[in-house]
Amino acid sequence: MRFTYCPDCGKLLSHRDLGDEKNVPWCDDCNRPFFDTFxxxxxxxxxxxxxxxxxxxxxxxxxxxxxxxxxxxxxxxxxxxxxxxxxxxxxxxxxxxxxxxxxxxxxxxxxxxxxxxxxxxxxxxxxxxxxxxxxxxxxxxxxxxxxxxxxxxxxxxxxxxxxxxxxxxxx
Ligand SMILES: [Zn+2]
Missing domain, CATH: 3.90.79.10 (Nucleoside Triphosphate Pyrophosphohydrolase)
Structure with a gap:
């Protein structure tokens, strides 16, 4: 699963670098990352x-x-x-x-x-x-x-x- 929209609030996700992880999907409203998952x-x-x-x-x-x-x-x-x-x-x-x-x-x-x-x-x-x-x-x-x-x-x-x-x- 790859997130385009925040699964909690529905906002279009932006991207952030988090340490070694580049371009992690990020919700600016919930202030948290949504990593690819399964x-x-x-x-x-x-x-x-x-x-x-x-x-x-x-x-x-x-x-x-x-x-x-x-x-x-x-x-x-x-x-x-x-x-x-x-x-x-x-x-x-x-x-x-x-x-x-x-x-x-x-x-x-x-x-x-x-x-x-x-x-x-x-x-x-x-x-x-x-x-x-x-x-x-x-x-x-x-x-x-x-x-x-x-x-x-x-x-x-x-x-x-x-x-x-x-x-x-x-x-
Ligand atoms: Zn959100």
Missing amino acids: YTCIIAIARCGDKYALIRQKNDDSETNTEKFICVSGYIGVCESAEAAAIREIKEELGIDACKVTMISSYVYEKKKMLMIGFCADVQQTEFNISGELIEAHWFDKDTAIEKLKNTSIGKELLLDILKREEKKNG
């Missing part, structure tokens, strides 16, 4: 023991393939931490309370110009109460989950990173 989202996989939860989503944007299993994901709210967003999205989409969320890595999703912060969400309940936006949620063992995610851009990377971390922990 959306920050979370992507999360719920884990219960050695099972991983994936979802199929209803087709509300044409890029979502309803046949495909994907991970839970969503935008981080204003002034919300990434951890809180991960807990909220797991609750909204799966209807499950996460007892622990662990940040795994961040991933750049170039196609949609997003930074995705990846989490493993440990849960104790396996019964779903899914959101109306989903077709289904399903528990898979790790090999099946990797197979289901094989054509996803970030989901598979996240799962492999979770498994790598698990291996390290177990020596």
